[in-house]
Amino acid sequence: MTAFAATTSYELRMQLRKPAIWIATVIPYGLYAVLATMGTQDLERLTQDTDPKTWMAASLGWFTPLLAMVFGFVLADRLVRDRKLGVAQLLDVTPSNRSARLFGKYLGACAATAIPVALVYLIVGATFAIWRDRPTALLWAAATFAAVVVPLLLLTGALAFLGPQLMPTPLFRTLIVGIWFWAGATEVESQFPSLAASVLSLTMDYPLHVFFGSRDPAGPFEGAALNVLRPEPTVGTALLSLALILAIAAAILAAARALRFRVSE
Amino acid sequence: MRPLSLWRHEVRRAGWVALLPPVLAAGILVLVAVDGAVRLNYPSRGIALVLQSLLELALPLAAGMAAASLVGRDPAVELQLTFPTAYRTTILRRLAISAGWVAVIALTSAVAMVASGWWHRWPSAHDALPGQLTWLAPTLCLVGLGLLVGALSASPATATAAVVAVWFFDLAAAGLLQQHRWSRLLYLFATTRGTVHDDWTANRLTLLAAGAAMTAAGWLLLRHPSRLLTKETE
Numbered sequence: 001m002t003a004f005a006a007t008t009s010y011e012l013r014m015q016l017r018k019p020a021i022w023i024a025t026v027i028p029y030g031l032y033a034v035l036a037t038m039g040t041q042d043l044e045r046l047t048q049d050t051d052p053k054t055w056m057a058a059s060l061g062w063f064t065p066l067l068a069m070v071f072g073f074v075l076a077d078r079l080v081r082d083r084k085l086g087v088a089q090l091l092d093v094t095p096s097n098r099s100a101r102l103f104g105k106y107l108g109a110c111a112a113t114a115i116p117v118a119l120v121y122l123i124v125g126a127t128f129a130i131w132r133d134r135p136t137a138l139l140w141a142a143a144t145f146a147a148v149v150v151p152l153l154l155l156t157g158a159l160a161f162l163g164p165q166l167m168p169t170p171l172f173r174t175l176i177v178g179i180w181f182w183a184g185a186t187e188v189e190s191q192f193p194s195l196a197a198s199v200l201s202l203t204m205d206y207p208l209h210v211f212f213g214s215r216d217p218a219g220p221f222e223g224a225a226l227n228v229l230r231p232e233p234t235v236g237t238a239l240l241s242l243a244l245i246l247a248i249a250a251a252i253l254a255a256a257r258a259l260r261f262r263v264s265e
Numbered sequence: 266m267r268p269l270s271l272w273r274h275e276v277r278r279a280g281w282v283a284l285l286p287p288v289l290a291a292g293i294l295v296l297v298a299v300d301g302a303v304r305l306n307y308p309s310r311g312i313a314l315v316l317q318s319l320l321e322l323a324l325p326l327a328a329g330m331a332a333a334s335l336v337g338r339d340p341a342v343e344l345q346l347t348f349p350t351a352y353r354t355t356i357l358r359r360l361a362i363s364a365g366w367v368a369v370i371a372l373t374s375a376v377a378m379v380a381s382g383w384w385h386r387w388p389s390a391h392d393a394l395p396g397q398l399t400w401l402a403p404t405l406c407l408v409g410l411g412l413l414v415g416a417l418s419a420s421p422a423t424a425t426a427a428v429v430a431v432w433f434f435d436l437a438a439a440g441l442l443q444q445h446r447w448s449r450l451l452y453l454f455a456t457t458r459g460t461v462h463d464d465w466t467a468n469r470l471t472l473l474a475a476g477a478a479m480t481a482a483g484w485l486l487l488r489h490p491s492r493l494l495t496k497e498t499e
Contacts, residue, residue, distance in 0.1 A: 019423045027427060027434065065433075070429075070430075073429060170282060173425055178289075190301075191305050
């Protein structure tokens, strides 16, 4: 337990000091905020919406697809770093539990990576709460964060622990863009075989659609391939989507763990 | 002119990791276009958009990410700094290789598109020769950004994050960015996602100038070895 707590807090502090995690959040969100305050017609829909639930999903809807890429990028070097610096074997001969260290590293790095995004959700929630005098916006911000950001972070974090063990880190970072495009940014209307609007989509379409009333499509689309992954959107299938994403994250992390300890032996 | 062997060494050093992503991007998007044309019976406009997006979105991102990973990855910078060749010259040579490779892929794709007639099926496409600015301008801009942030931070993770964040923002906020003239001039994807046709040449020239300025600034910053030495290893 000590090894777990120590690794978690060390990774958390180390990752928090990395400029990359702040830059990747501040550039797009800051530019968006600047442009939005300069006044545009596109935002009229948002200014008319007074329901904090849909407002949270709509105002951050463009921002969610970015997260998978950002998480994958900034977490990619966490596990392989130990080996690159030559401390992996040194740590392995300490009496600490190896799995506890790996899991602590994963949770600590993921938690730190979530902080800039959590601040964005807090700012957006607080802005709406004050502007429209609807304090429940803060609760909806927390709910969106828990149901959308956290599962996505755990999945991409696990991928970032496995991928760079199989290929060089820069290649993995490029691959993440491709995965994001295929599993998130492709439009289901295009009918190309992709995970768009499916229970496994990296834009979390099911939870966003069912729990937060997002306008993004989720569910079966006539003529699209892989419709077996697009059941009717209900509370059950949204929960199933979350469970599947968490289960896949756990499986990938287990594979990363197996690979890490096989390589170190 | 440096001996050819030096360039050959740098190409081998970059290896397949650096050379694969643009080829992969081109291969996948061409497959998507063929799938759309043959199986899904897509309108030719949509297929032309996929092909133009390869030039304007995918290849510049690959070049920008490669440029962003140049500074901060050498395990023995101290040794490099004692060489008669300035370290920044080595960095620039590597930049020329990674960006040159993307240019080769982009030119090949563009020539194939013009020859097959797909080039002009995109309504906003310009004539073949000036049309090469479709990929050249955003590529130079993202390469300059990657090199500049890399030189400032000496961290590939930070530089790559900056390149991807700017690229993604231009993609996600396309509508917002069309509403002011200054943001239209700096918009990376004016051929495939821009709305004002008259701004195209000015936009391309602005991007080229910005890219050249950022590359020059990165080059100047790399003069100071302290920028490279004081950073801890990632």
